[in-house]
Amino acid sequence: xxxxxxxxxxxxxxxxxxxxxxxxxxxxxxxxxxxxxxxxxxxxxxxxxxxxxxxxxxxxxxxxxxxxxxxxxxxxxxxxxxxxxxxxxxxxxxxxxxxxxxxxxxxxxxxxxxxxxxxxxxxxxxxxxxxxxxxxxxxxxxxxxxxxxxxxxxxxxxxxxxxxxxxxxxxxxxxxxxxxxxxxxxxxxxxxxxxxxxxxxxxxxxxxxxxxxxxxxxxxxxxxxxx
Numbered sequence: 001x002x003x004x005x006x007x008x009x010x011x012x013x014x015x016x017x018x019x020x021x022x023x024x025x026x027x028x029x030x031x032x033x034x035x036x037x038x039x040x041x042x043x044x045x046x047x048x049x050x051x052x053x054x055x056x057x058x059x060x061x062x063x064x065x066x067x068x069x070x071x072x073x074x075x076x077x078x079x080x081x082x083x084x085x086x087x088x089x090x091x092x093x094x095x096x097x098x099x100x101x102x103x104x105x106x107x108x109x110x111x112x113x114x115x116x117x118x119x120x121x122x123x124x125x126x127x128x129x130x131x132x133x134x135x136x137x138x139x140x141x142x143x144x145x146x147x148x149x150x151x152x153x154x155x156x157x158x159x160x161x162x163x164x165x166x167x168x169x170x171x172x173x174x175x176x177x178x179x180x181x182x183x184x185x186x187x188x189x190x191x192x193x194x195x196x197x198x199x200x201x202x203x204x205x206x207x208x209x210x211x212x213x214x215x216x217x218x219x220x221x222x223x224x225x226x227x
Contacts, residue, residue, distance in 0.1 A: 005134035009060030041105025098133030186220035
């Protein structure tokens with residue numbers, strides 16, 4: 001599986017070029033499945049958020065990029081669907097687009113649905129995360145990004161990659177997400193950790209990590225030591 005872990009979707013030409021390079025073909029020739037599930041989690045969940053994500057009306061470009069086709073893969077529904085059927089949908093897709101929201105809620109349903117177990121068997125699949133959709137692939141999200149109702153389960157996510165992500169750096173909607181706050185967060189994270197803004201994404205291919213950015217980002221090593 002190839003990963004493009006974004007802060008706010010495909011916000012610029014550099015991130016779009018990275019996506020196309022992972023796909024190995026134009027977006028217009030690629031089939032996508034979008035995963036809105038994370039948008040239903042969290043204390044401040046907005047029922048309009050998943051609809052905006054699916055319909056391409058959110059400020060974070062994902063489904064509206066001109067795909068050959070776009071389908072919806074709602075993880076909470078998968079346990080009630082014939083497994084062979086939904087697995088065939090996933091295997092036929094070129095890319096999975098994962099919404100933002102609550103990373104730990106998404107993590108729970110990726111596991112309970114069986115999707116997390118399936119992903120390692122899809123070497124050609126491209127996974128594009130948006131905020132929580134990116135954070136779910138990391139080992140830990142940090143206490144800062146845990147909702148109260150998720151706290152009992154700790155901050156562990158799927159651990160597909162070996163680094164953590166502090167999203168929405170310097171974003172006007174998140175004035176508390178400063179570089180100083182990112183450094184404090186990173187001090188509690190074991191292992192490498194990236195702070196990224198909305199113009200930044202992290203591309204992972206065969207374990208190789210590349211930051212794609214037209215904005216601001218920083219890599220923190222263990223215990224908050226800055227690269």
